[in-house]
Amino acid sequence: xxxxxxxxxxxxxxxxxxxxxxxxxxLQRLGALADAAEFxxxxxxxxxxxxxxxxxxxxxxxxxxxxxxxTEALTQAGVTPEKLPDVASQLTEAAHTQGDVRIPTSDYLTxxxxxxxxxxxxxxxxxxxxxxxxKEAQEFYQTQDAQLKEQAAKIADQ
Numbered sequence: 001x002x003x004x005x006x007x008x009x010x011x012x013x014x015x016x017x018x019x020x021x022x023x024x025x026x027l028q029r030l031g032a033l034a035d036a037a038e039f040x041x042x043x044x045x046x047x048x049x050x051x052x053x054x055x056x057x058x059x060x061x062x063x064x065x066x067x068x069x070x071t072e073a074l075t076q077a078g079v080t081p082e083k084l085p086d087v088a089s090q091l092t093e094a095a096h097t098q099g100d101v102r103i104p105t106s107d108y109l110t111x112x113x114x115x116x117x118x119x120x121x122x123x124x125x126x127x128x129x130x131x132x133x134x135k136e137a138q139e140f141y142q143t144q145d146a147q148l149k150e151q152a153a154k155i156a157d158q
Contacts, residue, residue: 035114
């Protein structure tokens, strides 16, 4: 059927947008749980180690954010990159490649959750490095109707 590659691409983007929405909610819940955990407040290094152990199988091991967004969020929150050493070491390379910064989930839940930095970063995080962020998903949803109508018109004209 003519026009189906564009439709397939649109469906693929819709699937990514749905996943981004679900991931946003998951990160929001995890952040709230971490923020409420007395264990984290009393022993942040043990909390971090516990999260590392829980994610070492590759399940939600990292979250990803665009390097520019991350740098701006750090500045706005008054946080230095050194607070997240695994992340600080990536910033120069990410700036050169225009890529994402990988934040270990253990660092995110130990040092970022429940802070102003989390509020700045959360809409820009993604669990899948090839996926969408919540913000990108919202932008996709806003333009979805127009894109579908455009694709339908192209298919009808063929």
